[in-house]
Amino acid sequence: xxxxxxxxxxxxxxxxxxxxxxxxxxxxxxxxxxxxxxxxxxxxxxxxxxxxxxxxxxxxxxxxxxxxxxxxxxxxxxxxxxxxxxxxxxxxxxxxxxxxxxxxxxxxxxxxxxxxxxxxxxxxxxxxxxxxxxxxxxxxxxxxxxxxxxxxxxxxxxxxxxxxxxxxxxxxxxxxxxxxxxxxxxxxxxxxxxxxxxxxxxxxxxxxxxxxxxxxxxxxxxxxxxxxxxxxxxxxxxxxxxxxxxxxxxxxxx
Ligand code: NI
Numbered sequence: 001x002x003x004x005x006x007x008x009x010x011x012x013x014x015x016x017x018x019x020x021x022x023x024x025x026x027x028x029x030x031x032x033x034x035x036x037x038x039x040x041x042x043x044x045x046x047x048x049x050x051x052x053x054x055x056x057x058x059x060x061x062x063x064x065x066x067x068x069x070x071x072x073x074x075x076x077x078x079x080x081x082x083x084x085x086x087x088x089x090x091x092x093x094x095x096x097x098x099x100x101x102x103x104x105x106x107x108x109x110x111x112x113x114x115x116x117x118x119x120x121x122x123x124x125x126x127x128x129x130x131x132x133x134x135x136x137x138x139x140x141x142x143x144x145x146x147x148x149x150x151x152x153x154x155x156x157x158x159x160x161x162x163x164x165x166x167x168x169x170x171x172x173x174x175x176x177x178x179x180x181x182x183x184x185x186x187x188x189x190x191x192x193x194x195x196x197x198x199x200x201x202x203x204x205x206x207x208x209x210x211x212x213x214x215x216x217x218x219x220x221x222x223x224x225x226x227x228x229x230x231x232x233x234x235x236x237x238x239x240x241x242x243x244x245x246x247x248x249x250x251x252x253x254x
Pocket of ligand 1: 153
């Protein structure tokens with residue numbers, strides 16, 4: 001998974017250099033995107049994780065963005081949570097619906113039986129005009145059509161870090177090093193009251209091959225999460241905060 005992600009988010013190496021304190025960074029969660037069509041729906045993406053012991057935990061609705069999501073956890077608390085969202089294709093224009101169906105119909109059924117599809121990138125081809133048409137109606141649809149399957153972000157757990165205790169400090173360091181921070185809904189999403197604070201960089205711009213040539217578009221990004229201790233002293237395990245996740249999606253906006 002890491003190889004594809006480095007292509008989507010070339011600044012990943014810089015984030016690691018800036019924050020690592022001698023041990024690998026702990027990843028709070030990875031996030032995957034898909035369309036809610038039977039061939040490629042959320043359940044298809046979840047299956048390989050369930051096969052290795054992940055369990056469904058939370059469900060989330062993002063009405064304005066027309067997304068549904070679930071998150072999955074592994075009994076090993078050090079294993080990253082997995083957040084999978086799907087675009088509710090049927091709620092969009094008939095043009096978007098048909099365009100997405102034409103892309104998904106290019107996916108060979110056999111490709112979905114090999115768990116490698118999870119980091120296989122795009123299993124269809126499209127031209128740049130099709131990307132623009134989709135992105136105009138849904139940034140998420142455009143992003144997914146251009147990049148296909150793979151993690152769209154990794155999330156550094158800042159609880160692990162010794163030199164930073166506040167998300168704002170991490171954001172400050174990143175800004176100082178030239179990163180753009182996602183400001184939608186404020187630079188820190190969530191609060192101690194909801195037991196979870198998150199922030200994210202704006203996605204790197206990366207070159208993508210379309211049928212009619214290369215174009216630069218938003219790729220992957222980094223997220224930072226701070227979980228607060230619960231009454232039993234363990235860090236908050238309750239999954240995600242819908243209002244915060246809603247804004248994190250916008251990290252891949254143009
Ligand atoms: Ni996230």
